[in-house]
Structures are given as structure tokens and as C-alpha cells.
Amino acid sequence: MRYRSLRAIRTDIAAGNTSCSDLVRFYLQNIQDNAHLNAFLEVFADEALTQAEAVDAKIRNGSAGKLAGMVIGLKDVLAYKDHTLQSSSQILNGFKSLFTGTAVQRLLNEDAIIIGRQNCDEFAMGASNENSSFGNVLNAADNSKVPGGSSGGSAVAVQADLCFASIGSDTGGSVRQPAAFCGVVGLKPTYSRISRYGLVAYASSFDQIGTLTHSVEDAALLLEVMAGADEFDSTASQREVPAYSQHLEVSGKKKIGYIKDTLESPGLQPEVKAAMENAIEALKAEGHTVEAVDFPYLAYMVPTYYILTTAEASSNLSRFDGVKYGHRSEQATDLNSLYKKSRAEGFGEEVQRRIMLGTFVLSASYYDAYYTKAQKVRRLIKEKTDELLSRFDFLILPTAPTTAFSIGENAKDPLAMYLADIFTVQASLAGVPAISVPAGTDATNLPIGLQLIGRSFEEQELFAFSKYLTDNILVST
Amino acid sequence: MESAIRDKYQAVIGLEVHAQLLTESKAYSSDSTEYGTLPNTNLSVITLGHPGTLPRINKKVVEMAVKMGLATNCQITENNVYARKNYFYPDLPKGYQITQDKTPICTKGYIEVKNNEGEEKRIGITRIHMEEDAGKSMHLAGETETLVDFNRAGVPLIEIVSEPDIRDSDEAYAYLTQIKKLVQYLDICDGNMEEGSLRCDANISVMLKGATKFGTKVEVKNMNSFRNVQRAIEHEIERQIEILENGGEIDSQTRNFDANTGSTTAMRSKETLNDYRYFPEPDLPPLVVSEAWIARIKEDMPHLPQYLHQKFTEEFELPEYDAQVLTDSKEIALFFEEICEHTNKYKAASNWMMGPIKSYLNELTLHIDDFPLTPNQIAGLIEMVEKGKVNYNAASKQIFPHLLEYPGKSPLEAADDLHLLQSTDENALQEIITAVVASNPAKVAEYKAGKQSLLGMFMGDVMKKTQGKADPKIANELLRKTLENA
Numbered sequence: 001m002r003y004r005s006l007r008a009i010r011t012d013i014a015a016g017n018t019s020c021s022d023l024v025r026f027y028l029q030n031i032q033d034n035a036h037l038n039a040f041l042e043v044f045a046d047e048a049l050t051q052a053e054a055v056d057a058k059i060r061n062g063s064a065g066k067l068a069g070m071v072i073g074l075k076d077v078l079a080y081k082d083h084t085l086q087s088s089s090q091i092l093n094g095f096k097s098l099f100t101g102t103a104v105q106r107l108l109n110e111d112a113i114i115i116g117r118q119n120c121d122e123f124a125m126g127a128s129n130e131n132s133s134f135g136n137v138l139n140a141a142d143n144s145k146v147p148g149g150s151s152g153g154s155a156v157a158v159q160a161d162l163c164f165a166s167i168g169s170d171t172g173g174s175v176r177q178p179a180a181f182c183g184v185v186g187l188k189p190t191y192s193r194i195s196r197y198g199l200v201a202y203a204s205s206f207d208q209i210g211t212l213t214h215s216v217e218d219a220a221l222l223l224e225v226m227a228g229a230d231e232f233d234s235t236a237s238q239r240e241v242p243a244y245s246q247h248l249e250v251s252g253k254k255k256i257g258y259i260k261d262t263l264e265s266p267g268l269q270p271e272v273k274a275a276m277e278n279a280i281e282a283l284k285a286e287g288h289t290v291e292a293v294d295f296p297y298l299a300y301m302v303p304t305y306y307i308l309t310t311a312e313a314s315s316n317l318s319r320f321d322g323v324k325y326g327h328r329s330e331q332a333t334d335l336n337s338l339y340k341k342s343r344a345e346g347f348g349e350e351v352q353r354r355i356m357l358g359t360f361v362l363s364a365s366y367y368d369a370y371y372t373k374a375q376k377v378r379r380l381i382k383e384k385t386d387e388l389l390s391r392f393d394f395l396i397l398p399t400a401p402t403t404a405f406s407i408g409e410n411a412k413d414p415l416a417m418y419l420a421d422i423f424t425v426q427a428s429l430a431g432v433p434a435i436s437v438p439a440g441t442d443a444t445n446l447p448i449g450l451q452l453i454g455r456s457f458e459e460q461e462l463f464a465f466s467k468y469l470t471d472n473i474l475v476s477t
Numbered sequence: 478m479e480s481a482i483r484d485k486y487q488a489v490i491g492l493e494v495h496a497q498l499l500t501e502s503k504a505y506s507s508d509s510t511e512y513g514t515l516p517n518t519n520l521s522v523i524t525l526g527h528p529g530t531l532p533r534i535n536k537k538v539v540e541m542a543v544k545m546g547l548a549t550n551c552q553i554t555e556n557n558v559y560a561r562k563n564y565f566y567p568d569l570p571k572g573y574q575i576t577q578d579k580t581p582i583c584t585k586g587y588i589e590v591k592n593n594e595g596e597e598k599r600i601g602i603t604r605i606h607m608e609e610d611a612g613k614s615m616h617l618a619g620e621t622e623t624l625v626d627f628n629r630a631g632v633p634l635i636e637i638v639s640e641p642d643i644r645d646s647d648e649a650y651a652y653l654t655q656i657k658k659l660v661q662y663l664d665i666c667d668g669n670m671e672e673g674s675l676r677c678d679a680n681i682s683v684m685l686k687g688a689t690k691f692g693t694k695v696e697v698k699n700m701n702s703f704r705n706v707q708r709a710i711e712h713e714i715e716r717q718i719e720i721l722e723n724g725g726e727i728d729s730q731t732r733n734f735d736a737n738t739g740s741t742t743a744m745r746s747k748e749t750l751n752d753y754r755y756f757p758e759p760d761l762p763p764l765v766v767s768e769a770w771i772a773r774i775k776e777d778m779p780h781l782p783q784y785l786h787q788k789f790t791e792e793f794e795l796p797e798y799d800a801q802v803l804t805d806s807k808e809i810a811l812f813f814e815e816i817c818e819h820t821n822k823y824k825a826a827s828n829w830m831m832g833p834i835k836s837y838l839n840e841l842t843l844h845i846d847d848f849p850l851t852p853n854q855i856a857g858l859i860e861m862v863e864k865g866k867v868n869y870n871a872a873s874k875q876i877f878p879h880l881l882e883y884p885g886k887s888p889l890e891a892a893d894d895l896h897l898l899q900s901t902d903e904n905a906l907q908e909i910i911t912a913v914v915a916s917n918p919a920k921v922a923e924y925k926a927g928k929q930s931l932l933g934m935f936m937g938d939v940m941k942k943t944q945g946k947a948d949p950k951i952a953n954e955l956l957r958k959t960l961e962n963a
Binding site: 078079085087092095097098099101196197198199200201203204205231232233234235311312314315317318319320321323324325335339359362363364367371 | 522525526527528529530531532533534561563565567570571572573623625752754756759760761762
């Protein structure tokens with residue numbers, strides 16, 4: 001039952017060896033047996049079984065959709081009609097979504113089975129899943145380690161076979177970094193490739209729905225289903241969506257760049273560095289060109305990212321005010337105290353920190369010094385990244401400087417925690433697609449992830465090459 | 478206040494007008510904008526700003542804003558960026574308003590109004606930008622709780638900001654009248670200030686005459702009629718002069734106008750002003766208003782009062798006064814213009830509009846849209862008078878009221894009902910009968926010899942010649958007389 005690709009599932013279903021109902025029961029049992037991992041906030045057991053029966057019937061009569069056989073978990077930031085939507089926050093206590101977001105609806109249309117709602121950092125803000133108001137999620141490889149974040153529950157759920165695939169969201173690495181920490185494949189598509197309608201906003205100009213899967217091929221299939229224009233998101237790209245999963249062969253030799261400083265970085269764990277070096281050597285050995293490049297803005301990436309994302313977050317989270325839905329303080333005596341107390345009680349520490357930071361950088365006296373400047377730096381980073389991608393087919397870099405760290409290790413030091421994003425924010429700032437693939441383990445058997453960055457809207461090439469990297473290069477290192 | 482003191486000072490006034498646009502759906506969602514429905518019925522998850530929702534641009538809003546810009550001689554901005562204006566209020570569902578900040582869709586325009594000396598005066602339009610309305614907080618009498626109705630939340634507005642070019646309350650009144658006229662002509666806002674679809678804030682300061690530096694300005698809000706804008710400005714000018722005369726300083730404030738007392742009271746100091754933290758709205762792509770789009774919008778624009786005024790005075794050669802009155806309201810102007818498609822007696826048409834028609838509408842407090850007669854019928858009345866069939870008095874005092882009672886009839890039928898056409902008709906009929914009789918001397922002789930049955934043949938000829946329009950009774954009588962006298 002520990003399937004690693006939908007293809008294998010479909011083969012077994014066709015052979016009569018398993019069924020969607022069997023799979024759902026298997027995952028439900030696993031979720032129950034691994035409740036201590038705290039990956040799921042809610043399990044839709046009955047619904048999933050009912051859905052499974054319906055999909056099994058469709059498979060039998062030959063009318064099943066592309067995702068039939070896929071049992072999927074949703075990060076608690078995705079709107080699913082009549083289901084609780086809470087972003088792992090107390091401020092949304094009791095809130096049920098009145099609509100299904102575009103991406104989730106497209107999954108359902110292709111017969112994906114939704115098994116539950118997954119734990120994450122509150123409002124997707126965090127790199128360790130320690131900011132959930134529903135408690136930590138544990139890394140299945142080592143329960144004393146964090147799973148990464150913010151899509152921590154989603155990564156662990158795939159890692160520990162609690163579901164087949166997860167849909168997460170990635171604002172600055174929230175899919176890729178936990179994927180690396182948990183040894184699964186994490187995809188952040190080009191900004192605007194998937195409609196954000198139904199995704200609870202953290203930082204709108206960065207947010208993208210992403211996937212956590214065992215295989216590159218299934219990431220490709222999921223993107224193929226979810227991507228594309230949407231009348232409910234006017235920022236969503238109108239570009240046609242290729243059948244990514246059908247064209248995963250690499251042709252010819254590629255040019256790959258890596259940023260020199262990422263390997264010189266003092267915080268880089270030796271085994272992660274070794275994984276990078278091995279991959280580079282193996283690629284060269286296969287006849288690909290791999291070159292070191294300079295990237296002058298490395299030091300500015302994390303500050304730029306935090307100024308812009310917190311600015312947008314401070315505005316996006318204003319709607320949670322205790323007036324219309326969710327948590328309302330019982331201690332409120334007038335309008336101002338209703339706002340202050342509801343928000344102080346409802347938001348966790350990290351969310352409050354980012355709202356305050358964002359409010360500060362947007363305030364009239366500091367606007368130009370921070371927000372305006374950060375926007376300019378973002379443009380420089382994007383231009384430089386695009387320029388590199390015009391010379392190279394891909395950029396390769398570690399997904400995170402270290403493997404999963406211990407629970408509590410960085411919790412008291414927000415800056416140390418923010419620096420864990422150093423390698424993932426580049427693709428987010430530039431809006432380009434990036435994927436994290438497993439690249440072995442460290443001495444303590446914790447997964448290492450390597451990241452490939454591709455050109456805007458060239459997910460097709462990115463999938464093909466990362467599949468090649470996974471199947472042919474990383475296995476030998 | 479003594480006029481000697483008052484005359485030492487010059488007021489400087491700028492107006493900010495919010496016009497609620499007449500779109501069917503909201504600015505950033507497809508929810509209905511219908512007015513007067515039950516509270517919280519014109520809603521969706523988008524209006525309510527539920528987590529995961531995103532705004533969508535309503536193109537009609539853009540088109541209406543561009544129309545207003547073109548009508549006020551503005552430049553239209555090609556690359557528009559939407560912005561968020563952040564503040565907390567219970568009737569603001571998202572915690573921010575989607576508006577425009579650095580790139581208003583229209584800039585650097587002007588309109589012309591007549592000042593007290595009767596001269597054309599140009600008042601600059603700084604900017605026009607698009608935004609969304611908030612909901613309404615309702616404080617019910619005797620209740621401690623505040624209720625919120627989100628029906629209005631997301632209804633599109635344009636804000637029209639004038640330069641501080643206005644110098645007294647009469648100019649402010651003239652400016653507002655012109656703005657209201659324009660939005661009504663363009664059919665983008667109903668212009669109803671009492672219902673809040675047109676709202677005005679005034680920025681007012683005073684300085685010594687001849688000074689070059691403006692005084693400290695005060696913003697006055699909550700005026701629900703043009704008259705009240707005038708009163709508020711008058712009051713504020715005197716209040717500020719009094720402070721300055723007594724050696725005081727003007728506080729930069731927002732003040733509230735109280736229509737009952739005609740005075741203003743301080744609402745909040747500008748020092749504690751909200752920091753709205755404007756930044757580009759990341760949920761909406763930049764909006765490009767292309768030359769081609771502007772051209773299409775232009776094609777779709779109705780004639781504006783300036784155009785009609787010029788047409789009425791130059792082409793129709795009407796007096797200035799007539800043109801002014803006729804273009805006051807778009808519907809009156811268009812009704813008049815249509816009368817003039819059926820008659821070229823333009824001055825007579827103008828007299829009919831300003832006389833009998835206006836009196837009738839005023840008496841019943843009707844709008845021209847509810848006027849039961851068509852422009853064609855009015856033109857018919859005018860033509861009847863011009864051709865001498867009836868006199869003006871009979872037309873306006875008898876036929877017009879009769880037509881109002883039987884709006885299905887033609888003016889001729891109405892005149893006929895009232896026997897007002899008889900004299901001219903009988904003359905015409907007599908001519909026909911005389912001709913018929915004269916053309917048949919043989920039959921006349923037979924008739925006269927006693928063959929009475931020939932009368933029917935003569936009648937047939939008469940009816941044929943009159944195409945059946947002659948009254949048979951009258952025709953019969955006249956025919957007998959004519960035959961006897963032949």
C-alpha cells in the first residue's frame with residue numbers, strides 16, 4: 001500500500017489488487033496510528049470513504065478522472081465548501097468556508113479524494129510548524145525534529161503515508177523547505193500559474209499553491225489539473241497549461257548554474273554541501289554544463305522578502321477583526337477593545353510580530369525607507385534571476401541550509417528562523433518556478449533536499465529535468 | 478459679520494465629490510448594487526471579504542470614470558494601479574478599501590461655471606479616481622448594539638477632487654450643479670445628494686485679500702444638499718475670519734456640519750489623522766486603459782450640456798436664458814431636441830417647454846420621463862398654431878389639457894374633438910363641394926329637376942376627394958345648400 005506513484009496505484013486497481021476504498025481505509029488507519037505526528041487537524045473519514053466508493057464505480061465504468069486513485073490532504077489554508085477553514089489559527093475559530101476554491105474544485109472534478117485538513121504554521125507563517133495554534137507537527141524521520149514549515153503537516157502526511165499527496169501553499173519556501181525536511185518532492189509553480197481563489201492570503205504577490213508528492217510525475221499531473229486561467233483570480237495567468245505529466249523526457253545536455261556563495265555560506269551543513277557538490281559532479285560527468293555564478297543580492301533576499309510579505313500580510317489579515325466571523329473576545333467593551341482583544345487573543349505570537357512589522361514598514365514615515373526600497377530590490381533580484389535563467393536552463397541550490405532542526409531549537413530566535421528561508425525566497429521574490437527533490441540523507445538519516453529553479457512558465461522543462469535528476473543523478477550520489 | 482471685516486478676507490475652497498456609480502454590479506464582485514433591498518442580501522463571499530476571496534474588476538466602473546474624465550477635460554491615465562487604503566471599521570469587510578492612490582484614472586481637468594459676475598470661470602479638477610463604498614453601520618434608537626448592513630459595501634464610487642479654485646459659496650454651488658448635471662447627462666450617477674449617491678466634502682480656508690499663501694484649511698463633512706454645502710461654507714468662512722480677527726489660529730481639523738443649526742463642530746484633529754498605509758493592491762493586475770478603449774468609450778458618450786447649449790444658441794438661435802434652462806436637465810434637453818426634429822419652430826418649441834410643459838410637470842411634481850405626451854405631439858401642436866389652424870391660446874389652454882387627458886390622440890383629433898378646427902375645415906370642405914358640383918352640371922340639373930337620389934352620388938365624390946375625412950353630417954348639409962344655390 002505504500003505507493004510511490006499514481007501510475008502504480010492505477011495499475012494495481014486495474015489488476016484488482018486494490019481500490020480507492022482500500023486506499024482510503026489504509027490511509028485512515030495510518031492517520032490513526034500516527035496521531036502523535038499531529039499532521040491532520042481534521043479527518044474527513046466518512047466523506048472520503050463515500051467519495052472512494054463513487055470513484056471506484058467510475059473507474060469500473062471507465063468514466064474516472066485523471067486523479068482517480070489519488071487520496072489527497074489539504075493544508076488548512078484552502079477553502080473547501082462547508083468544511084472548517086482555520087489557517088491553524090484561533091482567530092478563525094468556528095469558521096466554515098462557504099465556497100470551494102478553484103484549485104480544490106479542479107482536483108475534485110478529476111476525482112481526487114480529499115481525506116482531511118492538515119496542520120500548518122498559523123496563516124502559513126513559519127519554517128518549522130511550531131507556530132500552529134494546534135501544536136507542533138513531528139517529523140516522521142525523527143520525532144524530535146521539526147517537519148519544516150509552513151506546510152509541515154502536509155509534508156509529514158506524505159512522508160508517513162497518511163495520504164498519497166498533499167496540497168500546500170508556498171510564499172517563501174513553505175512547500176519546498178518542509179518537502180526537503182521530510183524527504184518528499186515539493187513544487188512551487190510560477191507565480192500566477194494556479195489561481196489563488198480559495199487560498200487564504202498571507203502575502204498575495206508571493207503566494208502560490210504547491211504540491212507535496214513522492215514523485216515528480218505526480219507533481220506534474222497535479223499542476224496540470226490545478227493550473228490555468230480563472231475568472232475569480234484576475235492575477236492568474238491566461239497561458240495555456242501543457243500536459244506536463246505526458247512529457248517528462250529530457251533531451252540534450254543542459255546548462256546549469258549555481259550561486260557560488262550558497263556553497264560558501266557558513267551556516268551550510270556539511271552534508272548538504274556535500275549533496276550539492278556530488279550532484280554537480282554527477283551532472284558534469286553526464287556531460288551537462290554546470291557553472292558557478294555570482295549573485296550580488298544574496299544578503300538582501302531575506303530582508304526584502306520579510307519587508308514585502310509582512311506589509312502585505314498586515315493588510316491581508318485586517319479582515320480578521322472579530323466583527324463578522326471567527327473569534328470575538330468576550331472581554332470587549334467597545335469597538336476598539338473588540339478589535340484589540342479579539343486580535344490579541346486570536347493571533348499567535350509570530351502572526352502578531354509580522355502584522356506589526358508590516359504595519360511599521362507601510363507607515364507614512366518609514367514607507368520609502370522600507371517598503372519602496374524593498375520593492376526596488378525585489379525588482380533587481382527578479383531581473384538578475386531572469387538574466388541568469390537566460391544564460392542557464394536551471395539554477396541548482398540547496399533547498400535549506402540544514403536538514404530538519406530540533407523542535408524548539410530556533411523557536412526563541414525569529415531571525416535565525418527567518419534565515420532558514422535563505423535559499424527558498426529567491427524563487428518567490430522572482431516569481432519563478434522551483435522544485436525541491438530528495439537528495440539522500442545526512443549522518444542521522446534526516447532527509448536532504450536539493451532545489452531546481454526554472455524559467456517562468458517553463459514548468460515542463462523543470463519537471464523533466466528534476467525527474468531526470470531524481471532518477472539518474474541523485475540515486476548515484 | 479460686518480462686511481468691512483469680511484471684505485478683508487478671501488476664501489479658498491476645494492471640493493471633494495463622491496459619486497455612486499449606476500452599475501448593476503459592484504466594483505469588485507458580481508453582487509447586485511440594487512438600492513433599498515433588505516439588509517445584507519446583496520452579498521457574496523467576495524463582498525464579505527471571506528478568507529480566500531479575491532476582487533475582480535468591473536469594466537463598467539472604468540468606463541464610467543473615463544466618461545467623467547472626458548466630460549471634465551481630464552487626461553486619462555493609461556497605466557492604472559489599484560491601491561489598498563487600510564483602516565479598521567466594522568462596515569469595511571476586508572479592513573481595507575480598494576481605491577487608487579498614485580495613479581488616479583483621470584487627472585488635470587477642469588469645468589467652467591458662471592460666477593456671480595456672470596463670467597465663465599474655470600475650476601480645475603485635480604483628479605478623479607475609482608474606489609468602493611463601505612457598508613452602513615446602523616445605530617438603532619434605544620439599542621446599545623450597532624448593526625451593520627453590507628449591501629452598500631463594494632458599490633463603486635468615483636471621487637472627483639477639485640483644485641482650490643473656488644472662491645465663494647455661490648461658486649461652490651455652481652460647481653456642484655455642473656458636476657451633478659454632468660453625471661446625470663453621462664448616466665453614471667443619479668446625482669441624488671439626499672440619498673447619498675452624491676456626497677460632498679469641502680476644504681475651506683481664508684486668507685487676507687492679496688495674500689499668496691493659503692490659510693490653514695479645515696475639512697467639512699456631512700452636508701446632504703447643495704444648499705447645505707453653501708451654508709456650511711458661509712458659516713466656516715465667518716468662523717475662521719472671527720478666529721483670525723481675534724488673533725487666533727485656525728486648527729487643521731475635520732469638522733461636521735449640522736443642518737439644524739447651520740454650524741460646524743470639530744470632529745477630529747488632522748494631527749491624529751489615520752495613516753492609511755496605501756500600497757499597490759496585489760490582488761488586481763495593473764489596468765491598462767488603451768487609446769482604442771477610450772475611443773470606444775467616447776463613441777458611447779451622449780451629448781453633454783455644453784454641446785447642447787451651443788447647439789441651442791447657435792443652430793436654433795435661442796436666447797442664452799432659454800438654452801440655460803433647457804439644458805439644466807438632460808431629459809428636458811433631449812425632449813426638447815426631439816421636438817426640434819419634428820418642427821423647425823425652435824423658439825416656439827422652447828416656449829412650450831418652459832411654459833405649459835414645465836408648469837404641468839411642476840404642478841404634479843412629475844419628471845419629464847413621466848410626461849404623457851410625445852415630442853411629436855408637441856411638435857404637432859406647434860405646427861397647428863404656426864399654420865393658423867388654431868391660435869396659441871386655444872392650443873395651450875384647451876387642446877394641450879385635452880391631449881393630456883387622452884394622450885393616445887393626435888393634436889388634430891384633439892382639436893377636432895373640441896370643434897376648434899371647424900371654421901378652417903368647413904372652408905376647405907366647401908371648396909371641395911363647390912368643385913364637385915361645378916364639374917357635373919348635367920347631374921346638377923337632374924337633381925334640381927327632382928332626382929333626389931343623386932345626392933348619394935355627389936356625397937360619394939365629396940368623400941372620395943376628402944379621403945373620407947369630412948364629417949358626413951356637415952358635408953351633407955353643405956352639399957344640399959350648394960346644390961340648391963347652383
